[in-house]
Amino acid sequence: MSLVELKDFSLSFSEKGRLLEAVNSISLSIEQSEMVALVGESGCGKSATALSLIGLENESAVFSGHVYFEDVDLLTFSEKEWEKIRGNRISMIFQEPMTALNPLLKVGPQIAENLSVHHQNVRRAVIRDKVLEILKSVGLSDVERIYRSYPHQLSGGQRQRIMIAMALINNPSLLIADEPTTALDVTIQAEIIDLIKRMNREKGTAVLLISHNLSLVKGLTRRAYIMYSGSIVESGHTEEILNNPIHPYTRGLLASVPSIKSRGRRLYSIPGYVPSLEERSNVGCPFASRCSIKSEKCMKERPKMSDLGGHGYSCFFSPEEIERRMNG
Amino acid sequence: MGRYFKNPSFLIGFIIVSLMFMVLLISFFYTPYDVTAMDFSMRLSPPSHEHLLGTDQFGRDILSRLMKGIEVSFLIGITAVISGLFFGLVIGSLSGYFGGHLDDAIMKVIDTLMAFPGVLLAMMLIAVFGNGLTNTILALSIMAIPRFARITRSGYMEYRDSDFVRAERIRGAGSVRIMYLHILPNILSELVATSSLSFASAIMSEAGLSYLGLGMQPPAPSLGIMLSEAQDYMLRSPWYVLIPTITIALLVIAFNLIGDGVQEVNGGER
Amino acid sequence: MDSLLRLEGIRKEYKIGAERIKAVWKIDLDIKKGEILGLVGESGSGKSTIANIITRLITPDEGRIVFKGVEISALSERAFREYRRDIQMVFQDPYSSINPKKKIGYLLNECLLIHEKGMSKAERMRRVMESLEEVGLDASYAERYPDSLSGGQRQRVAIALALILHPSLIVLDEPVSALDVSVEAQILNLLMDLRRKYGLTYLFISHDLNVVSYLSDRIAVMYLGSIVELGRVEDIIGNMAHPYTRALFSASSDVTATLSGEIPSPLNPPPGCPFHTRCAFIEERCKKEKPELVEMEGGHYVSCHYPLYNKEG
Numbered sequence A: 001m002s003l004v005e006l007k008d009f010s011l012s013f014s015e016k017g018r019l020l021e022a023v024n025s026i027s028l029s030i031e032q033s034e035m036v037a038l039v040g041e042s043g044c045g046k047s048a049t050a051l052s053l054i055g056l057e058n059e060s061a062v063f064s065g066h067v068y069f070e071d072v073d074l075l076t077f078s079e080k081e082w083e084k085i086r087g088n089r090i091s092m093i094f095q096e097p098m099t100a101l102n103p104l105l106k107v108g109p110q111i112a113e114n115l116s117v118h119h120q121n122v123r124r125a126v127i128r129d130k131v132l133e134i135l136k137s138v139g140l141s142d143v144e145r146i147y148r149s150y151p152h153q154l155s156g157g158q159r160q161r162i163m164i165a166m167a168l169i170n171n172p173s174l175l176i177a178d179e180p181t182t183a184l185d186v187t188i189q190a191e192i193i194d195l196i197k198r199m200n201r202e203k204g205t206a207v208l209l210i211s212h213n214l215s216l217v218k219g220l221t222r223r224a225y226i227m228y229s230g231s232i233v234e235s236g237h238t239e240e241i242l243n244n245p246i247h248p249y250t251r252g253l254l255a256s257v258p259s260i261k262s263r264g265r266r267l268y269s270i271p272g273y274v275p276s277l278e279e280r281s282n283v284g285c286p287f288a289s290r291c292s293i294k295s296e297k298c299m300k301e302r303p304k305m306s307d308l309g310g311h312g313y314s315c316f317f318s319p320e321e322i323e324r325r326m327n328g
Numbered sequence B: 001m002g003r004y005f006k007n008p009s010f011l012i013g014f015i016i017v018s019l020m021f022m023v024l025l026i027s028f029f030y031t032p033y034d035v036t037a038m039d040f041s042m043r044l045s046p047p048s049h050e051h052l053l054g055t056d057q058f059g060r061d062i063l064s065r066l067m068k069g070i071e072v073s074f075l076i077g078i079t080a081v082i083s084g085l086f087f088g089l090v091i092g093s094l095s096g097y098f099g100g101h102l103d104d105a106i107m108k109v110i111d112t113l114m115a116f117p118g119v120l121l122a123m124m125l126i127a128v129f130g131n132g133l134t135n136t137i138l139a140l141s142i143m144a145i146p147r148f149a150r151i152t153r154s155g156y157m158e159y160r161d162s163d164f165v166r167a168e169r170i171r172g173a174g175s176v177r178i179m180y181l182h183i184l185p186n187i188l189s190e191l192v193a194t195s196s197l198s199f200a201s202a203i204m205s206e207a208g209l210s211y212l213g214l215g216m217q218p219p220a221p222s223l224g225i226m227l228s229e230a231q232d233y234m235l236r237s238p239w240y241v242l243i244p245t246i247t248i249a250l251l252v253i254a255f256n257l258i259g260d261g262v263q264e265v266n267g268g269e270r
Numbered sequence C: 001m002d003s004l005l006r007l008e009g010i011r012k013e014y015k016i017g018a019e020r021i022k023a024v025w026k027i028d029l030d031i032k033k034g035e036i037l038g039l040v041g042e043s044g045s046g047k048s049t050i051a052n053i054i055t056r057l058i059t060p061d062e063g064r065i066v067f068k069g070v071e072i073s074a075l076s077e078r079a080f081r082e083y084r085r086d087i088q089m090v091f092q093d094p095y096s097s098i099n100p101k102k103k104i105g106y107l108l109n110e111c112l113l114i115h116e117k118g119m120s121k122a123e124r125m126r127r128v129m130e131s132l133e134e135v136g137l138d139a140s141y142a143e144r145y146p147d148s149l150s151g152g153q154r155q156r157v158a159i160a161l162a163l164i165l166h167p168s169l170i171v172l173d174e175p176v177s178a179l180d181v182s183v184e185a186q187i188l189n190l191l192m193d194l195r196r197k198y199g200l201t202y203l204f205i206s207h208d209l210n211v212v213s214y215l216s217d218r219i220a221v222m223y224l225g226s227i228v229e230l231g232r233v234e235d236i237i238g239n240m241a242h243p244y245t246r247a248l249f250s251a252s253s254d255v256t257a258t259l260s261g262e263i264p265s266p267l268n269p270p271p272g273c274p275f276h277t278r279c280a281f282i283e284e285r286c287k288k289e290k291p292e293l294v295e296m297e298g299g300h301y302v303s304c305h306y307p308l309y310n311k312e313g
Helices: A048-052 A079-084 A107-118 A124-137 A143-147 A156-168 A186-203 A215-219 A240-241 A249-256 A294-298 A319-327 B008-027 B062-098 B099-116 B118-129 B133-159 B164-171 B173-209 B223-233 B236-265 C047-054 C079-085 C104-115 C123-132 C139-143 C151-163 C181-198 C211-215 C231-240 C243-254 C284-288 C307-310
Strands: A003-013 A018-030 A035-039 A063-068 A090-093 A175-177 A206-211 A224-226 A231-238 A307-309 A311-313 C002-016 C019-032 C038-039 C062-067 C088-089 C169-173 C201-204 C220-222 C225-230 C294-296 C300-302
Touching: A003 A048, A018 A035, A018 A048, A018 A063, A018 A224, A035 A048, A035 A215, A048 A063, A048 A175, A048 A206, A063 C225, A079 C231, A090 A156, A107 A124, A107 A143, A107 A156, A124 A143, A124 B236, A156 A186, A175 A186, A186 A206, A186 A215, A186 C243, A206 A215, A224 A240, A224 A249, A231 A240, A231 A249, A249 A319, A249 B099, A249 C181, B008 B062, B008 B236, B062 B099, B062 B133, B062 B173, B062 B223, B062 B236, B099 B133, B118 B133, B118 B173, B133 B173, B164 B173, B173 B223, B173 B236, B223 B236, C002 C047, C019 C038, C019 C047, C019 C062, C019 C201, C019 C225, C038 C047, C038 C211, C047 C169, C047 C201, C088 C151, C104 C123, C104 C139, C104 C151, C123 C139, C123 C151, C151 C181, C181 C211, C201 C211, C220 C231, C220 C243, C225 C231, C225 C243
Parallel strands: A035 A206, A035 A224, A090 A175, A175 A206, C038 C201, C038 C220, C088 C169, C169 C201
Antiparallel strands: A003 A018, A003 A063, A224 A231, A231 A311, A307 A311, C002 C019, C002 C062, C220 C225, C225 C300, C294 C300
């Protein structure tokens, strides 16, 4: 049994009488204590998917398909049922920890509150010890002082550690990390990544990493799904995808990352830009408008996921054909 | 502009103001009777074919006086807004953009002015300058300045260190260009909303002052004077007191609705 | 190569209430004509302060700025005007750096109005269209407002605005960090094309070491208001001498932590070497004495008492 299983999951927003599709029939799964990445550029639907997994999606959202968490369909949940598992079985950390922390509450009581919501009969002193312990476990020193600090008195890195402490205090089975390091400095980023890795190892928490950063994904996750314009275009083992990308979008994305190795050469760049929700068309391959190897068929029909020994891709062409066309 | 008319508050306010404005235009060329012509045989007569809104205690035609009264209200509202807008913009922009000691000094004065209730301030000014139309306009115009200065100042403080202003400086734009060609368009909608609200409060203040006998003086037609004169006959001729009351209320509500509408429409995008 | 812009002993402190933030300590930095100098650092390193000082948005407390042989830091605002157009800047966030209430064409035309007083209207129009074309936008963009543009398109506009006055130095302050990966490559290619075409000099400020090492000729690494290492990209990548540089580069390439602890606050910088609180190779001397930036060999500078370079021979 997978921990999480999305089956033909779609998500639309109704705006001015029109239904705008943010996520188009995606399927993905996360096993117990697995680290999985959902990769894509802004507006590809990765964050909308993540928010649906924790029941925080916008009220105007219209869902279809299934989102199974331990074999229960979350899409049928009422707000009351959500409250029981949100922060308890499924937790989330965000890009900017400052916005997710209450600026008027001291850090310690804020974490304690998360604990007591779900365990109402525990004594205060016990809760306090537990909070201090978890603050230590996320690599913070001087935890007594931090317990009494307000969020703005702490640095970005410390706040993100606190977010992680708060997310993990009830030992959830799934942690959703939405661009957890984007707002942090490079050297601090590395520490947070290490922390997430360690927490996964020690507590067995499964992690869904939402990111646009390919090197981050590479360092952290075992499997990855690449999203473009509301669809999953490629999936498989992270190493495999990054070393042998199949889909023209993934190939383009990897080729366009600058590095010391590409010095002096022009970078490959995918032409055009990511279409906005309003500009998206529902016919054809979502990537067709920017694809350098598209054919007639790509404009009319949506390709299905093909599987190549655990490496999935949604393109009409075979990997060899894509390779030939892109290099030719 | 079209998006403003889709806003119900703005639309209703705009319709009422337009109707009032038409009345005002007509009053330039035509009023049924002379506004000061007395006719003691017709004292306090109720609305009739001859006098559509009846007559007052001197037998003067209420409709004619109302038309001229609206004219006075608009005149005062427009002058107050123009002067408030102009001086408020100059003071507020200098204060907000340059900051420092200049800002401190200006804000002390503005805060002092704002600490007084509006009507009290106008009464003090009138006590100094004397009453009558010109001095009422003068007093209400000065009163309108602090509000505009505050709004403008906070707008300029918000934008003076923004990226696009810094970019303009690097491209060599001078302070005047940045202040009035670049920052001003960004706070314009707030100023429009403030103008509308200030218009409403100028009308209110004029009515209040005239009612207290400090603004316009009889026999000049003004909504405030009409109200003050009518209250003695409230029981005998209720229409007489109702007419200026409803007109003042409509005008104030209409301008407030426009101001709210403008804020609602622009609030959504910011 | 000749120096285009030289910072000599630049120091800048900010006062916040009673406290003083040492934003930039005492920096010497030489930007050579035609080069791309990458300026790398984390938050609080002072790299944005450097950008603001070079573009004269703020004045340093101490030090000289020499541009094309002229000490521009000694010039009055009026006398500086003729150099103003020569030093332009592109900001990180293309959403906040373009006035939302102005058409693109208005903004481009305005640059010419300010600096090319005698230019005819037809000539200005031609230059506006030309500069749009230069950054890969067609003439119709002149009539558009910024809010109808995507992030990438806006950044192209920002580049056109910096370019229309034909400057010799452009300060690029994190110009691609707000953009999507696929758009980032487009903008980087554009910047490289424009430099080749006009012989521009760039000061490229970034926290992204991949981008910096891709396009820079030289790299300066800043930490807490000081330059800790400076040199040609090959020298730095091949032979990192400062422990901080090494930590920074290894963190960005394989995301494993090599540093512990937080960046100290510039409000309360540590005595001695600013990096000593996080350094793995700390010795007694580092806590007391601030190292100078010294040349190790052929243009490779480091400020460390015990550079790693020497240890490995």
